[in-house]
Amino acid sequence: MKTTSLFACITALLIILCFRGSNGQLSSTFYATSCPSALSTVKAAVTAAVAKEKRMAASLLRLHFHDCFVNGCDGSILLNDTSTFTGEKTAGPNANSVRGYEVIDTIKSRLEAVCSGVVSCADIVTIAARDSVVLLGGPTWTVPLGRRDSTTASLSTANSNLPSPSSDLSTLISAFQAQGLSTKDMIALSGAHTIGQARCTVFRSRIFNDTNIDSAFATSVKANCPSNGGDANLSPLDLVTPTVFDNNYYKNLRSKKGLLHSDQALFNGGSTDAMVTTYSTNPTTFFSDFATAMVNMGNISPLTGTSGEVRTDCRKTN
Known part of the structure; x- marks a missing residue:
C-alpha cells in the first residue's frame, strides 16, 4: 500500500512538473487544434496589405522588433494609453514612425471571427x-507560437531599450546583449534594413556630418533631406533594391552607403566588419542567420501559460 501511494505521489509530481515546464515553451503547432486556420488567416491579410503597399512589409517587421525589445514579445506596443499607464506608441523611437497597427487590427478581427479568444496579438505580430519577409523574397522560418498578451505597457522602457539610429557599435552590441541576443544576431537582424524607409530627421546628421560616407551617395540623399526642414521626408534604407529582401544592405555598408549612422557602424573598421563582408558575398548565409536570429528575437521573454491574457482587441486589455 505504501509503495502504491509513493508511486502515485511521484507520478502526480512528474505530471505537475511536466505541465509547468510546458507552460514556458513555445511550439510551432500551438494552434493546430484550437485554431487551425490561424497561419493562413494571417498570411492572407499580410499578403493583401503588402500588395497594396510594399513598404508595409518593412513596417510589420519593424513592429515585431519594437515590440520584443520592450519587456519581451508581448504585444505591448499595440496598447493605447489608459488611465493607469501610458503606452509605447508615443515613445521617441515609435511616435510618427511605427506603422502597421491597422493591419494587425484586421488580422485580429478575422481571427476572432473564426476562433474567438484563441490567437494572441503577440503571436499575430x-x-x-x-x-x-517572405513576400519580399526573403527567407522563411518556422515560428514558435504560444505567446500571450501583456496587460500593460512601458513608455520609459520603450524610450530606453530601443537602439537609436545614431548608436555606435558598442552601444548596439550592448543593447542586443541586454535582450539575450548575440552580436551575430545583431548583425543579421540589422539586415532587415535591406527593405523599408527612414525619415530625414533620423539620418540628416549622418549625411551632413559623418565622414565615413560615400560623397555621391550623401549628395543624392540630401536632395530629399535638406539641412533644414523636410523632417518627415523619406528615403529608402537601401537605394538599390528598396522593396526586395536581399543582401544589398551589406554591400551598401562596404561602399560606405549605409543610410543610418547605426548602419554604417557595422562596417567601420571594427569587430563586425568580417561578418558584414560574409553577408555581402553570401546571401544564403545571411538568409540562414537572419531566420535563426528572428526566432531568437521572437523568444525574448514571452508570456506563456496563465501569464498575461489573449486580448480580443489588440489595442486594449480585456
Missing part, C-alpha cells in the same frame, strides 16, 4: 513579420 510575430507571424506577420515572418510573412512580410
Whole structure:
C-alpha cells in the first residue's frame, strides 16, 4: 500500500512538473487544434496589405522588433494609453514612425471571427513579420507560437531599450546583449534594413556630418533631406533594391552607403566588419542567420501559460 501511494505521489509530481515546464515553451503547432486556420488567416491579410503597399512589409517587421525589445514579445506596443499607464506608441523611437497597427487590427478581427479568444496579438505580430519577409523574397522560418498578451505597457522602457539610429557599435552590441541576443544576431537582424524607409530627421546628421560616407551617395540623399526642414521626408534604407529582401544592405555598408549612422557602424573598421563582408558575398548565409536570429528575437521573454491574457482587441486589455 505504501509503495502504491509513493508511486502515485511521484507520478502526480512528474505530471505537475511536466505541465509547468510546458507552460514556458513555445511550439510551432500551438494552434493546430484550437485554431487551425490561424497561419493562413494571417498570411492572407499580410499578403493583401503588402500588395497594396510594399513598404508595409518593412513596417510589420519593424513592429515585431519594437515590440520584443520592450519587456519581451508581448504585444505591448499595440496598447493605447489608459488611465493607469501610458503606452509605447508615443515613445521617441515609435511616435510618427511605427506603422502597421491597422493591419494587425484586421488580422485580429478575422481571427476572432473564426476562433474567438484563441490567437494572441503577440503571436499575430510575430507571424506577420515572418510573412512580410517572405513576400519580399526573403527567407522563411518556422515560428514558435504560444505567446500571450501583456496587460500593460512601458513608455520609459520603450524610450530606453530601443537602439537609436545614431548608436555606435558598442552601444548596439550592448543593447542586443541586454535582450539575450548575440552580436551575430545583431548583425543579421540589422539586415532587415535591406527593405523599408527612414525619415530625414533620423539620418540628416549622418549625411551632413559623418565622414565615413560615400560623397555621391550623401549628395543624392540630401536632395530629399535638406539641412533644414523636410523632417518627415523619406528615403529608402537601401537605394538599390528598396522593396526586395536581399543582401544589398551589406554591400551598401562596404561602399560606405549605409543610410543610418547605426548602419554604417557595422562596417567601420571594427569587430563586425568580417561578418558584414560574409553577408555581402553570401546571401544564403545571411538568409540562414537572419531566420535563426528572428526566432531568437521572437523568444525574448514571452508570456506563456496563465501569464498575461489573449486580448480580443489588440489595442486594449480585456
